[in-house]
Amino acid sequence: MERSTRQRQAIRAALREANRPLSPGEILEYARQQVPGLGIATVYRTINALVEEGSVVAVELPGEAARYEMAGKSHHHHFHCTSCGKVFELMGCPGDLSWLVPPGFHAEKHEIVLYGSCPNCPGA
Amino acid sequence: MERSTRQRQAIRAALREANRPLSPGEILEYARQQVPGLGIATVYRTINALVEEGSVVAVELPGEAARYEMAGKSHHHHFHCTSCGKVFELMGCPGDLSWLVPPGFHAEKHEIVLYGSCPNCPGA
């Protein structure tokens, strides 16, 4: 059966406690604070298991490797800091955007990403 | 100095005449109608040159390889057909979205991608 290991606990904790989507590398970094020897392979394995069980979802961003966040959040979008590369969660949404599509097209969903600087980075 | 070859003409024409962003593979396909022996390496080389000279811009999409479109268009967004994978240009924009970002963040730009089915694909 599935076992509860320190590694998995640390990875779950990282995703639960970070209030923003994390890349595999960021998850590794966070979780290593609890489990120093943690390897990247275990991070990927665990992410995949969590996505498969539905408790975590992938956040895809233009030209970037996927980030991961806890599932079950309401519809929202993301902010990508162009300075540090961190991705943050935004709340709110402009609403239905299907008026943007020409006749013949059918819009089913949308993704919005805002870019700029986060509070920790020089306003550039 | 820079030479005007059939290959470059065909690649520029493909990008100019397609009224949507093209992937390197799509550019190859289109341009080969004019220059049958065209190789993918030339497509990449030419794309890079065109981007560098500023006449073409990359269109990055979540979880996808970049597409390329002519530069100089006014602010717009894109539609990604989930059935055929083609990317289309949309006109219009919900406008300023900086109200979405929390205090301390500074939004400089945004990207919006709509997903759904294009006129050529089954509404699925």
Add this chain to the structure above:
DNA sequence: CCCATATTGATAATGATTTATCACTCTTGT
């Protein structure tokens, strides 16, 4: 406590996209 085995970590392998190489070809100034 013990052992079957799920899990891990290090690293090799993969897959997909993009770039470098190099001999040959085509463009262009003269």
Add this chain to the structure above:
DNA sequence: ACAAGAGTGATAAATCATTATCAATATGGG
């Protein structure tokens, strides 16, 4: 028309993120 050298095509090689491998380790039911 000619020659210098920019450009091309085929393909090897480089990236880079992700996955597979496998010996060693740690979990947890009995």
